[in-house]
Structure formats: structure tokens, C-alpha cells
Amino acid sequence: xxxxxxxxxxxxxxxxxxxxxxxxxxxxxxxxxxxxxxxxxxxxxxxxxxxxxxxxxxxxxxxxxxxxxxxxxxxxxxxxxxxxxxxxxxxxxxxxxxxxxxxxxxxxxxxxxxx
Numbered sequence: 126x127x128x129x130x131x132x133x134x135x136x137x138x139x140x141x142x143x144x145x146x147x148x149x150x151x152x153x154x155x156x157x158x159x160x161x162x163x164x165x166x167x168x169x170x171x172x173x174x175x176x177x178x179x180x181x182x183x184x185x186x187x188x189x190x191x192x193x194x195x196x197x198x199x200x201x202x203x204x205x206x207x208x209x210x211x212x213x214x215x216x217x218x219x220x221x222x223x224x225x226x227x228x229x230x231x232x233x234x235x236x237x238x239x240x
Contacts, residue, residue: 128159130157132156132228132231135155136153136154136168136230137233138153138232138234139233139234143234147174147175147176148173148235149172152171153170154168163223164223165222166199166219166220167218167219168217168233169215169218170216171215172184172216174212179210180210184205184207185202185204185205185236186234186235187233187234188201188220188232189231189232190230190232191228191229192227199223201218201219204238
């Protein structure tokens with residue numbers, strides 16, 4: 126990414142959702158910049174279980190990007206499959222093709238997979 130900058134301070138993780146899914150995030154970070162003339166945000170971190178090492182069901186880690194007016198301008202997700210989960214999983218989510226402008230927040234949360 127060109128002109129990338131750290132926007133990790135804009136991350137909001139929804140602890141109530143993490144508690145409900147019996148997981149927690151660690152090491153969350155977010156970077157924004159442009160790539161091939163397109164604006165994007167990359168969000169990364171690790172997914173850990175509250176206890177044990179087996180995931181009961183497949184989870185989507187969702188990253189939503191909002192502008193400074195609170196409007197949702199992009200979303201993407203990373204799929205964590207229960208069958209291949211091994212205690213924790215590092216992830217990176219790219220939200221691309223965003224309109225340029227000032228970011229308001231980056232929200233990260235887990236939810237049951239749609240599949």
C-alpha cells in the first residue's frame with residue numbers, strides 16, 4: 126500500500142459479541158492507504174478461545190469501516206472454520222474500493238458463519 130498510516134486507534138471491538146461467541150481478539154491493528162489508485166483498510170489480529178482449543182462452529186470475523194459521519198462505507202470478513210481451527214488463528218481482512226475521506230471507526234466483531 127502507498128501512503129499507509131496506522132489507524133489502529135479507530136478500532137472498536139464488540140466485547141459482548143466476543144463473550145457470546147466465547148472468543149477474544151488480541152493484537153488488533155488497522156492500516157489504511159491507497160493501492161493502485163484505490164483506497165483500502167487492512168485489519169489484522171488473532172482470534173483466541175476463552176477456554177479450550179476446539180471451536181464449536183465456524184465463525185466469521187467481520188470488519189466494518191465507517192466514515193466520520195458514522196456511515197458504513199465498507200465491510201469484509203474472514204472465515205474461521207471449526208474443522209481446521211487449532212487453538213488460535215491469525216487473520217488479515219482487506220476492505221478495499223473505499224471512497225477517500227476521513228475514517229470515523231473500524232468495528233471488528235465475531236458472528237456465526239452464514240454457511
